[in-house]
Amino acid sequence: MEIIQIVGVGLIATILIIVVREQKPLFAFLLAAFTGLFIFIFLIGKIDSVIKVLEDLANRSGIPSIYLKTILKIIGIAYIVEFGAQIVRDAGQESIASRIEFAGKVLILVMAVPIISVIVETVIGLLPGS
Amino acid sequence: MIAWLSDWLKDIIAVIMLAAFVELLLPNKAMLRYARLVIGLLILLTIMSPILRLLQGDFTAKLKDGITHWDQLESQHEVKMPTLSDIQKKAEDLGKQQDNEAAALMEQALESAMKDAVVKQTEQPVEAVDATLGWEKQGQKMTPYVKGVLVTLPAERKDPAASAAPDEEAVKEVAAIGIDVEVKTDTSGTGERQADPGNKEPEAGWMQASPANSKEIRNLLAEGWGISPGSIQVRQRAGSSE
Numbered sequence: 001m002e003i004i005q006i007v008g009v010g011l012i013a014t015i016l017i018i019v020v021r022e023q024k025p026l027f028a029f030l031l032a033a034f035t036g037l038f039i040f041i042f043l044i045g046k047i048d049s050v051i052k053v054l055e056d057l058a059n060r061s062g063i064p065s066i067y068l069k070t071i072l073k074i075i076g077i078a079y080i081v082e083f084g085a086q087i088v089r090d091a092g093q094e095s096i097a098s099r100i101e102f103a104g105k106v107l108i109l110v111m112a113v114p115i116i117s118v119i120v121e122t123v124i125g126l127l128p129g130s
Numbered sequence: 131m132i133a134w135l136s137d138w139l140k141d142i143i144a145v146i147m148l149a150a151f152v153e154l155l156l157p158n159k160a161m162l163r164y165a166r167l168v169i170g171l172l173i174l175l176t177i178m179s180p181i182l183r184l185l186q187g188d189f190t191a192k193l194k195d196g197i198t199h200w201d202q203l204e205s206q207h208e209v210k211m212p213t214l215s216d217i218q219k220k221a222e223d224l225g226k227q228q229d230n231e232a233a234a235l236m237e238q239a240l241e242s243a244m245k246d247a248v249v250k251q252t253e254q255p256v257e258a259v260d261a262t263l264g265w266e267k268q269g270q271k272m273t274p275y276v277k278g279v280l281v282t283l284p285a286e287r288k289d290p291a292a293s294a295a296p297d298e299e300a301v302k303e304v305a306a307i308g309i310d311v312e313v314k315t316d317t318s319g320t321g322e323r324q325a326d327p328g329n330k331e332p333e334a335g336w337m338q339a340s341p342a343n344s345k346e347i348r349n350l351l352a353e354g355w356g357i358s359p360g361s362i363q364v365r366q367r368a369g370s371s372e
Contacts (some may be wrong), residue, residue, distance in 0.1 A: 061144030
């Protein structure tokens, strides 16, 4: 029953933050950040099982391992970016959060470059007279 | 044919299922469009795989090459910050080099100063002063000290103590010091410079200077530079008495 633990931690942290916020806004932010970190680390192990299922699926169907690698990289980038951006957003730095998200988008697009190059090469190869 | 078709279909279905899974896993909507692009490209690649295989042979290897190439490019772009230990090591090397240079400079300065002093005080021509520096540990740092001094006096013309048989094979330059014309003999060629201060034995071509002279020089150097008289060696070129 991890969900009870997580929700409990979240509720307690919320109440504490509300209490503390009036006196020390800095500590309220730190509390929020660490609660987020705790829940993230707590759940990162659970994602492991999902990834195992994905790997199993990929192995059984015989799709190239490079596909799965790319997809897992995308998921990882998305999670890390989301986590970092959320913490920064909590601290009120909206602009930095959007920069972090932008960086994540660029890195995901970089993953696509080798795939695009293979497809483009094929399409060019299909054209007659080349 | 059917087997090949079923393989192909299985691949497509697996990739599409993977795509659906990934969309579920993605944390927010902002990333969804970009992730969808990449996954869509992967699905396209899977659907096109028969054509690709026909045209390009093994395209997965090509894809793998491309991805590893990109990864390497990325890692090349990363700024390599030198670690603290690297910097410290470099600093140590530089410090050692600087110490050595400073010691060489100091040696030269000492030699010329000693030579001047000896010439001035004893009013004897001195051919060369060779100071050797050693390193001793003082606390954390290595500090140089004068390990030995070798004073070379030019050969005297009329020296009754000229016992060492001069080797006439290698007749060297006429010394420019002094009024007298002196013929120098030198058999030890290159060994001339690297005289060991602890070595009291006169080498071939060298002899001990007269005790009075050497004592005077020794006292002078010992007083002026605080060198122990034991590490000062005075020698004289063995000149031919003719």
